[in-house]
Amino acid sequence: MSSANSVRKKCMFSDLRHCVVHFRSILFTRSESESESEIARNKRLQTKHKMASMEFTLLFGLSVLICGFQASKDASQRKSGRIPCSTGSTRQTDHLVADNIPHVMKDKSWLVLSASDEEHNDLEGVKFILKDSSLNPVRFLKNDADRLICTITLNFTDNIQIIWPSLQNDENTNQWFSAVIRHPDGNFQVTIYMSEVTERASVEEHKLQQHKFLDADTHHVTAVYILSTNTPLIQSTLKKDVLLDCSFSLDHQVDVTVTWLFQGKGRKKIKLLTYNGARKTIQYHSEHVTVHEEDLLNGNASILLRDVALENQGVYTCSVSAAGLYGDQNVHLEIWESPVVSLNVESLLLEEGQEEKILCSASHYYPLDVNIEWLQEDQDKLLVPSIVQNTFFSGHIYNSDGTYSLIGFFMFRASLQDNGITFTCRVEHPSLASPIRRRVQITVIESKRWRLEEWLILTVVILSLILFVTFVHIWRGRLSNKEACVKSTTLTLCSTSGSYRLFQVVGKLRAGINFH
Known part of the structure; x- marks a missing residue:
């Protein structure tokens, strides 16, 4: 409305052509703004349609996924029952x-x-x-x-x-x-x-x-x-208490007979205990096992083996007899002791040419299946570690507790090219989930001591100087004392060509004798 008034005012003071042009420009601006708003409205509608389509696709995909998951779950449940x-x-x-x-x-x-x-x-x-x-x-x-x-x-x-009371046959x-x-x-x-x-x-x-x-x-x-x-296989360390699990369930109340047997490697079966359900008595044949009568009445025939040693490893049999049905379960007990790994050094500072023994010890392990390996790794750690050759082993050392020890070592001669390398001792054993690693860092510096060749050269130089000085001294002595003589009252010493000769003055001696 304000724009129309302005046009009228301008028409009152301007010519008709100017009014027509100005009015057309206003109409064109209005049409442009209306078209732009319509385009924006269309874009918003298209966006809404796209969002709706995406939501429908997503919901459809989720429904298919849920149905497939449910179908697979049902199938797995059916298979789990087979x-x-x-x-x-x-x-x-x-x-x-x-x-x-x-x-x-x-x-x-x-x-x-x-x-x-x-x-x-x-x-x-x-x-x-x-x-x-x-x-x-x-x-x-x-x-x-x-x-x-x-x-x-x-x-x-x-x-x-x-x-069997529960059966009608x-x-x-x-x-x-x-x-x-x-x-x-x-x-x-x-x-x-x-x-x-x-x-x-x-x-x-x-x-x-x-x-x-x-x-x-x-x-x-x-x-x-x-x-x-629940313990068909038990792996225990030494001097531990171990629970050997055995449970039974019956569909009716009945007196049972429980017997535990043990058979070590290469030995006969021995009886550990017997439980008589009718008499409610427990008879022990070994002082290392215990069982509770209350547990037996509730279907738990597990026994506790105290302070296990190497002679306790073997097969334990839990036998349960109920109304003429005999059943047994075997429990295998294995003793596993993990090795204790140690090095004689953790880092080495060596001079060039120096030799050192690097030693890795694996001690108190059981069983014998142990492997010691030395690896060499460069300073940049870009290459795969290489196995150290010429590694020596001590052989399995038998300890007082029945475990074993082993030493693996090698001799290392330092060179400047070896500065910064790392030696790794890797120990593998069945009791370990992953190998044990111990590392030695090597630092090599230039030697401050003289080598044998240097000592030989120095010795030759010193001997040459001594010979030269001696020769010069002798030569000068020959020139200065060529005809010199040293006289005394009884002897005359003369030097000719560097040698001394002794002359006895016979006349003077005689004269002296005659005088006296």
Whole structure:
């Protein structure tokens, strides 16, 4: 409105052409500003559309990712309930031989932790589907199921009467299986005793079922007895207390018998202790082991081995008997002592040409598998360290505690080119997660002592000077004392050509004698 008024005022005082031009310029400015605002509005709309499209793409991708993750999780959960097992090879038993029925077990089988058969129809081989029971073997099998090492065997109990209250079958018609499962990293080992869930059958039908087991694809079993250890392999140092783990679980209350045995390398088995569950008594056969009766009543048969020594390493067997079922777990005890590494020097300041022995000692290690290696590294550390040649070893030194020691050394002659190098002693041993390294820094300076060659040259020069001075002295003596004589009352000494001659003055002696 103000711009229109200004135009009118200018038209009143200017010609018509000037008013028209000025009015057109105002209209053009307005149209430009309106077009620019429309372009900006379009850009904002395009930006909003792009943002919306990006949000939709992102949400769609996240939904696909979540669905895929859930699907993979479900698949992994299904796979985690499947444990691949082996069932041994051709074998025969007494009663099967009598019946002329060979027992050939299939090589491939599966232990399935699920009650649904349809979920595992894709599995090839014999399937053992664990039904629900009061025991919970899943706690051992839920992790690393595809890495577990499993072996399933058929237990024949014709000559052993097993009365198991939780089973509804007749005592002689139950098929018994045992699954031994080991973790590849030695985290645990568990034995699961299982009975097949079947309808009542006669003894003759039961024998036929045992034979049909060879060709059956699916067996529904229930876990009735679990024996496990979380320490199938123990590596301990000397003079420590070690807990040997052994636990058992039963689906009903029953008195058990626990026996611990020990077998050292190259020795017979000896009994360490025996627990009688019916009498609630513990009989010790070794003073180095202890067990608590309260723990035994709660299914914990672990023992504590005190103050271990080298003679204590070997195989310990935990045997548990319950209502005719016998199970055992082996615990291997190994003694590992890490080496103590030391050097005779940590740094060396040598003169050029000086020789020094550099020594590395690995002491109090066990077992014997130790390796000492000397490496040389340049000052710039640009090249790969090289192995020092001509390294000598002392041989394994036997210590009083049964451990060993070893010394590796070499002789080093310093040169100026070796200034700043580093020698590294690297020690490897099975008890070490990584090698032990000890370093020696070398500094070489110019020699301030005279070498043998320099001493020889100096000696020759000094001897030459002495000979020269002697020669000059003799020569001058010959010139000055060529005819000189030294006379006395009884003797006359003359020097001719540098030599003295003694003359006896006979006349004067005679005259003297006559005078007296």
